[in-house]
Amino acid sequence: MELIFLGTGAGVPSKGRNVTAIALTMLNERNSIWLFDCGEATQHQILRSSIKLSKLEKIFITHLHGDHIFGLPGLLSSRSFQGGETALTVYGPVGLANYIRTSLAVSGTHLKYPLEIVEIEDELVFEDATFRVTCKELEHGILSYGYRIEEADKTGALDAAGLAALGVKPGPIFKELKEGKTVTLEDGTVVNGSAFIGPSKKGRVIAIFGDTKVTPNELAVARHADVVVHEATFAADMGDMAGEYMHSTTLEAATLAKNAEAKQLIITHISSRYSRDDNQSLVDECRTIFPNTEIATDFAIFEL
Template sequence: MELIFLGTGAGVPSKGRNVTSIALTMLNERNAIWLFDCGEATQHQVLHSQVKLSKIEKIFITHLHGDHIFGLPGLLSSRSFQGGESTLTVYGPKGIQNFIETSLKLSGTHLTYELKIEEIESELIFEDSFGKVTAMELDHGVQSFGYRIEEADKPGALDAERLIRDGVSPGPSFKILKEGGSLLLPDGRTINGNDYIGEPQKGRVLAIFGDTRSCKNENKLAYQADLIVHEATFEAEKGEMAAEYMHSTTAEAAELARDAEAKRLIITHISSRYDKEASLRLVEEAREIFQATDIANDFDVFEI
């Protein structure tokens, strides 16, 4: 499972950063990619990455500001041209359906796959055997959401070395025991698979935020997450400006990660006022509060 940052800028694209889009690749887990936001030129950014449009299964839109949605009609269209046939579901605030349907209708776009659009509220919006996704509303003037992605716990590993020591040969017997079954050995002993299975492996938890000021729902979404992705449009000393424009600072993102007992923070949605050198200062500022902080640049890949 990896995060690929296709765009890490705020508001408008700059020479160093395109506007927001993040791909969560789960090729081993479910042979699919989930996209979070789709700013202008996202499909161009995809061309410089390992992301395949045909593998995109779900798109989660945080809010309807242009730097988060203007790339969506083109990407949906191009997915058809690149052989996309599987169903794609778009989740987003009220109005996302009208935006998509109007764009496709006026441009005469025909999709070769089924497109589902779900306008969401703060609630559990998706769940299957892989895990679940919860959306909660943030504080950004327009309706803006954060998403908590919780992977289901995995069964513990089978202790193969111990089984071999106890006289069990690898093969079909291991499968029976892995499933918790019992096995009668040639010497008359009966062993139970549950005695050879380790503790369940806790599923990974991600929290991916849209644009927001600090609010209570942030803590619920971020609690004990393995990884938080949070906007840091402004440096800490510009707290008043951040609040006025309903955005967050480096310090606020870091304080959230610290207070939520998260393991790691990645800051993104960086204002174009910060060049490469200034961006390094932003991450150092956040690390003074929460050490396990990184800053995302376009095309950065983070393993989860």
């Protein structure tokens, strides 16, 4: 899995940062891509990346401010012309369906693929055999969500050496043993597959936050996450303004990551008042509290 940051700015685009959009690529895990938020010109950013819209399976919208949704109608339309034929589901706050359907209707846009719009009514957003997505409400003056993406634990590795010692050769029988089945060999030896499977590998956890001021709900989303992606619209000395506009500072994002016992923090949604030259000072502020912090820039890729 990889996180690809397509836009890392706050409020309005700047020359150095487009507005918010984050892609989670899962080509090995489910041969698809998920998108979190879709600010204006996201499809243009995608043209400069390795992302294919035909692989886009789900879009998760954190909240309905323009810098997080104004790119949706164009992207949904363009997907029809870029080989997108499989179903696409868009999740987000109440009001999202009206925005999308109205935009498509008044522009006469006809999609060539099934589109499902799910307005969130519960903390469980999506779940299948491989991933579970939950959410919590944040505090931003408008309904805003933080998403927790949990990968299912993976079965442990098969002890091929131990099986070889019993005379079991690689082949179809390995698949049965990997599934924990009991197999009888040609010589009558009974092999219990579960005895040759190593410890399961814990699935990865990713926390992606919408815009928010500090709120207790954040901890449940970020707890023990492998990666926390959190806005840091303002530097530490702008705490009053951050509170007024219901955003977070660098130190507040870092404090959350520390309290959640997360492994890594990536800060994004940086105010246009800060230039690329300010990146190091912003990330250094975070590192005073949470050392394993990085700052996202447009087109930055983080492997998970």
